[in-house]
Amino acid sequence: MIKEHAADERTLGAWQQRLDRAAGLLGYVALLVATALALLVPVPTARSARVTLPAAAAALLWLLLRSALDRRPGPDGRARYGGAHFLGLLAVTTVLVLDNPIYGFFAFTGYLHASRYLEERARVVGTAAAAVPTTLAQTGGVLPTSGTQAGGFLAVLAFNLVVVGILLALSEVADRLSRRRKEANAELAEANRLLTEMLAENAGLHAQLLVQAREAGAADERRRLAREMHDTVAQGLAGIVTQLQAADQAREQHAPAKQWQRHLDSAAALARESLTQARRAVHALRPLELERAALPEALAELVEQWRERNSAAAGLTVTGEARPLHPEVEVTLLRIAQESLANAAKYARASRIGLTLSYMPDLVTLDVRDDGVGFDPAAEPASRATGGGYGLTVMRRRAERLAGRLDLETEPGAGTTVSATLPAISTEE
Structure with missing residues (x-):
């Protein structure tokens, strides 16, 4: 499960990088298309190319400067000069739209840059400000000069703000889910680290337990052998000594040879039996008596x-x-x-x-x-x-x-x- 989450995180990160690159390229494409249309398609309210081309060039240089800064993020990992960049982009976009409303194709990039380069609170204000040049392009690229034009401009602006508000809300939900996912993945990574440490610790404890088990087994085996040797060899030797002493006593008393020979035979039998029992004890076998009978x-x-x-x-x-x-x-x-x-x-x-x-x-x-x-x-x-x-x-x-x-x-x-x-x-x- 941990590996699956890590793979999902890498996949989502790769998609995020692709979207960021696409958003960056989209500004260049929109500026190129709008400039080409401005030069090829006559618009009644458009001004001369002497204004259009310098303004488009300024927008292009501004985007290139932003791309160069993106390659060198700040110490905290955030984009450098995000607010200044957005204000400059908003100004040049407004100039282009007032010059030729066809630059409405390029004006929507203001939404993307506000979302990407502004902080949370400034992002709302910046997104609303980006709706102004978009509304200018939609209303013909001219400033309202009458009450009717102003009313129409404000109506379109209000509509754009509603749409932008909905998009912002959806974006906020997506960001919140993304943050939660990152936090969950961070917690999962921490749990994985702790689990790895615990597994390593358990492996060490397991090795210690194996050593202790071997030592305990050896000690238990020594105790078992001590008991078995006492119950077999020691008792057998004691019996042999007793029989030999009885034989010696019978000989000293000049008893018949058959009597003291009986004690010698008993001693020999005890010796053989003790040897057999000792061998069985070493191999942890049951006593011979219990092997032969109940x-x-x-x-x-x-x-x-x-x-x-x-x-x-x-x-x-x-x-x-x-x-x-x-x-x-x-x-x-x-x-x-x-x-x-x-x-x-x-x-x-x-x-x-x-x-x-x-x-x-x-x-x-x-x-x-x-x-x-x-x-x-x-x-x-x-x-x-x-x-x-x-x-x-x-x-x-x-x-x-x-x-x-x-x-x-x-x-x-x-x-x-x-x-x-x-x-x-x-x-x-």
Whole structure:
């Protein structure tokens, strides 16, 4: 739209220039035609050529002088000496008309010059004055000498003034529309400039947003990898250390080779599983347990593995109607279960642990309870140095990322319960 307005403005400007050139040439053509007719066509009231030709030459020189001045506009862009030019043109035109009324062909150029070279207020007076030589030409080129002639002259002059008034009114309307169009185009150009600046600014902001998005994505990926490494490699290494310590203890107690070999086999299995999980975490893949089975089955397998490695009773209870949930929800519940079981193995010294997975219409909960030694929640910062506090923090952040929550209930000698509550987002959402 902006380009269309600019094109229209250029078109109108070109037409205005053509009209100005045509108006300038029209004065020369009218003077030439009137002079030729004055010399070729006898008019009873005309005077001799000795008056006609010098007066026509003076008019021609006056027009040429005006053309020369038009090529050098004033500092404000307006025509120089517009009032003086018009008065001179009006005088020489009156002389020509009184000499030969046929110069009425040239007299109408006074209207054009009044409109072009006079200011708004002077333009009305100048246009009315230009009607005088035109009226003289229409009434025979002689000054009225009687009341009847004066009445006829004034009647014709009045008619000319009415016509001129109508033309002036139309010209004023056209000028006003032209000014409004120019103002609208100026406002449009300013809006275009502001729009260009805004687009440039938006491009800069877009570039900044891209940089910030990349940085935020990199930071989020680092946090994701930190969580996954803690839930896979760190837990796996802790389990390997536990199994190796158990094997070493069994060997020191001269237990059968089959017993401590079992711990070594468990350590090797944990190492392979941790390596697999680490590779999947790097590629942002779902845990292998959830690739092979649904969440309840994956938790059951996790509980069974924990029971075998820790020689303690463990079980899983599922309540409600089990159904597929959003992958993020299932991964979060699985990781919280893994972390809770790992913490129970490292710190709780529990003889029994139970997991309860509950499906509700809008929520899904996972409760992990053990009958271990428990701890004082107020002392959690102290346990952070041993690694236990960080695991609780990771579990809590995982739950909060999905608009859920994680609750911890424990006290020394009374066991520990970890409860995770998440929105039951289905796979279709």
